Amino acid sequence: MLLLALAALPTLGWGQTPASTSSMQVPVTYYKLPNGLKVVLSPDKTAPTIAVGVYYNIGFRIEPKNRTGFAHLFEHMMFQGSENLGKMEFIQLVQKNGGILNGSTRFDFTNYFEVMPAHKLETALWAEADRMRGLKITQENLTNQQGVVKNEVKVNVLNQPYGGFPWLDMPQYANKNWYNAHNFYGDLKDLDSAKLGDVDAFFKTFYAPNNAVLVVSGDFEVPAARQMVDKYFSKIASSQLPPPPDLTEPKQTAEQRFVKEDKLAKKPAIAVAYKMPARNTPEYFAMGIIDQILVQGQDSRLYQQLVQTKGYTNSVSGGINFALGNMYDYNGPMLWMSNLIYDSTLAPDSIIAEYDKAIANLANVTNEDLQMALVKIRSGLYDAMGGNFGIGKVNLLACFALFDNDPNRINNLENEFKKVTPELIRRTVQNYLTPTNRTILIIDPKAPKA
Incomplete structure (x- = not known):
């Protein structure tokens, strides 16, 4: 069902997780x-x-x-x-x-x-x-x-x-x-x-x-x-693997906007996506914090503006690697996206204007905002680790071994998020959360056939 360069190999043997200031201490x-x-x-x-x-x-x-x-x-x-x-x-x-x-x-x-x-x-x-x-x-x-x-x-x-x-x-x-x-x-x-x-x-x-x-x-x-x-x-034979394909995406230089017809939909919907920074960079971890501030939970800024203040919709969903995993379990170009269903009397540009306001307000993010986001990230990590009878932890360990050759990364994630500063948030917004790095997809029940 659907649902980067490797570091040097560690010494083979009985390696244990090194000491860490993180509260996460998973034996590896x-x-x-x-x-x-x-x-x-x-x-x-x-x-x-x-x-x-x-x-x-x-x-x-x-x-x-x-x-x-x-x-x-x-x-x-x-x-x-x-x-x-x-x-x-x-x-x-x-x-x-x-x-x-x-x-x-x-x-x-x-x-x-x-x-x-x-x-x-x-x-x-x-x-x-x-x-x-x-x-x-x-x-x-x-x-x-x-x-x-x-x-x-x-x-x-x-x-x-x-x-x-x-x-x-x-x-x-x-x-x-x-x-x-x-x-x-x-x-x-x-x-x-x-x-x-x-x-x-x-x-x-x-x-x-x-x-x-x-x-x-x-x-x-x-x-x-x-x-x-x-x-x-140990006796299962290895294979000759082909060279990995080039997954590089060209730099986006202008906003993209598309409309898709959906004859089964009763109301229009909109999704907004921005291309992510490269995995494991400082900006990548900043986007994890931004994701928590903007779209995760009813205290998020997009929920407050679009649901509580404007009444444009009753829910806003989104995330990094949305609906197909989380921000840790992929290894290539990725999108941060969010979406909502709205009333047909509302113009899509009214919704986009609220997105732009919420993103512009990130210039005023405080250390207190970062601490609140960090609490949500820590909670999400523990939820993921305990989810599905422990398979959530297996998933993180497997992906860090596959993509980073370092499953011990599970114990250092919290420390990486703690390095994010308000200045890094502002720099990440300026470089990635811009209209030229954005794709908008609108579901229109009344759109003409292509």
């Missing part, structure tokens, strides 16, 4: 197997459960051209059976042992995870290694899952009012590089055209240990877990 053991598999172990004795996640460094952003939706389609294929587990048996294995499982496809990764009783850790590791080693790729399974994904597209996008707005739509309008701008859910004709050979080549290339990270969190002992990981994963 990080190492690599000889076949390239990154492994993150994070013991947590608060509940007798374990959470296992396998993240592959392949998302819909870098799927093959003329195969839109292929990464998502392949996610479904991974549940169709492997060498020792038949079709649907992986799901049954987890559920009959009292566990839950799922998978998702995002911009820069595809992930699979399960949460099970702690004594079933070896079972979970064996099952994940089994499908990494060899997937059952048959025409029957492919045809079946093409139908499933096509139906998902119809239900979630084509036959829904505001379907795909703005999370699926906005990247296609705001970006210019095909890898960032194509319909990653999949065009129906592209989904139909996927061949068995495409699936086999995709699996052998990208679903390999040297393109993945394994994360284990929960109630376990590190030495025992290391032995299990080595037993089941």
